[in-house]
Amino acid sequence: MTADRPHIPAPVILYRHPKSGHCHRVELMLSLLGLPCRTVDLDMAAGAHKTPEHLAISPLGQVPAIDDDGVRLSDSTAILTYLALRHGDGPAWRGRDPVEAAEIQRWLSIASGEIAAGPCAARLVTLFGADLDHAAAVARSHALLAVMEAHLRDRDWLAAGRVTLADIAAYSYVAHAPEGGVGLAAYPAIRAWLARVEALEGFVGMARSAALA
Incomplete structure (x- = not known):
């Protein structure tokens, strides 16, 4: 047997x-x-x-x-x-109480809204030639990044005291914002947050454009 x-x-x-x-x-x-x-x-x-x-x-x-x-x-x-x-662990990622769940959902909405219209759209223009207003996308990006920078000055993660879906949804386009002409030098708290995501066990990155590799 x-x-x-x-x-x-x-x-x-x-x-x-x-x-x-x-x-x-x-x-x-x-x-x-x-x-x-x-x-x-x-x-x-x-x-x-x-x-x-x-x-x-x-x-x-x-x-x-x-x-x-x-x-x-x-x-x-x-x-x-x-x-x-x-x-x-669904509650750990999605929210352990109503306030956490709402905060995470807010950042998921930002990922689909302001991040998509800002860093994502700017990158679509520079990498893929999308017919979008690049200057407007860059302006929207910096408006969003200023809010994120202030939010992250006194916390490690976006929505809770640990990594959640909020951080995973927001990470990729913020990390690659420079590919769209959106620099991150003025945002030390954001850069520290990106480093925390990148230090997670199991982290895998996205290929960068040749100019920034």
Whole structure:
């Protein structure tokens, strides 16, 4: 009689663009949770995200998207929430009381709002040639960073006394803001926070543009 073999979970399949901060949020969360992952890079310029096969996984044609043993999801913040609740200590990541949960949700909304309209949009122009107002995106970025800098002067993490989904959702585009022409030299508290994220066990970075590598 043979001993039972330990269950080895199937890798989470992550459909991504390797230089997308939205995708990196998910890849970082998977790594912090120690989950096996297989990445599938989509040629967005060739429309790979609009094929019937991908639309069956992500109906709006978005990346990131995941397939976790048949659970298919798109939208980076939705995926972060799912991973925390299914594979991690959900309350630690998502909030242990109503105030923490609300603070974390506020930063998830900022990640989808001000961060997307600021550092993300500025980077889309410089790296991908997006037809957006770069000067306006840079101005929005610095307005947001000033608020974040003041917020982080007397705390280590964005929403609680520990790392939460708020930090994971905000990290990627803030860390890569210089690629969009948004410098971080004037924001020491933000730079210290970025360093704390990067010191987490399991941290994995996103590829930087050649000019800043």
